[in-house]
Amino acid sequence: MIYCKKCGTQVQEGIKFCPKCGTEIQDQAKINDIEANKVMAVISYLGILIIIPLLKGEYKNSPFLKFHLNQGILFCIGWALTILLNVIPFIGGLLGGLFSFALAILEIVCIVYAVKGETKTFPIISKFKIIK
Ligand SMILES: [Zn+2]
Numbered sequence: 001m002i003y004c005k006k007c008g009t010q011v012q013e014g015i016k017f018c019p020k021c022g023t024e025i026q027d028q029a030k031i032n033d034i035e036a037n038k039v040m041a042v043i044s045y046l047g048i049l050i051i052i053p054l055l056k057g058e059y060k061n062s063p064f065l066k067f068h069l070n071q072g073i074l075f076c077i078g079w080a081l082t083i084l085l086n087v088i089p090f091i092g093g094l095l096g097g098l099f100s101f102a103l104a105i106l107e108i109v110c111i112v113y114a115v116k117g118e119t120k121t122f123p124i125i126s127k128f129k130i131i132k
Contacts, residue, residue, distance in 0.1 A: 002028065030064070034117040037065040041114040044072030045107055047079075059131065066131060067119045071110055073130045078103045 002011050002025060004018035011018055011025055018025055040053040041064060050072045059065040082103065085096035106122070113120050 033062050033064045037062045038114065038117060040065050041068035042111055044069045045075060045111050045114065047076070050076060064117070064119060067121075068110070068114050070128075070130050071121065074128055075103065075107055075110075 002013055002015075003009065004011055004021060004023055004025060006023040007018060007021040009018055009020040015025055017023065037058060040056070040058065043049050044053055044065070045068070050069070053059060053065060053069055053072075059069050079100070082096045082100040085099055086092050088095065
């Protein structure tokens with residue numbers, strides 16, 4: 001049996017929205033996935049620590065973790081690019097600084113989403129899928 005997480009109304013399986021309050025009913029498998037992999041999803045954004053969820057391989061069974069791991073990899077690439085930018089004489093330091101500032105803000109937003117158990121993304125970033 002499934003219950004609406006907002007108002008507690010019992011709803012039948014397969015129903016997408018709570019008949020009483022209209023809240024979206026998430027299926028249990030998805031909720032379990034998020035709860036089980038939230039910590040690893042956050043770790044995916046913590047620089048070199050990303051190798052832990054990558055090596056553990058649980059993302060293969062977790063769409064939620066896979067999503068955040070994928071974005072974590074993109075951030076690693078982003079950080080590598082900032083290092084390259086800094087090498088450019090004169091303007092490199094400024095560009096690298098701006099770029100890393102933007103990256104840091106995006107990364108914090110992504111961590112907040114991971115903690116909240118959401119899989120929101122950004123229009124451009126979502127085009128890149130590194131792990132499938
Ligand atoms: Zn409800």
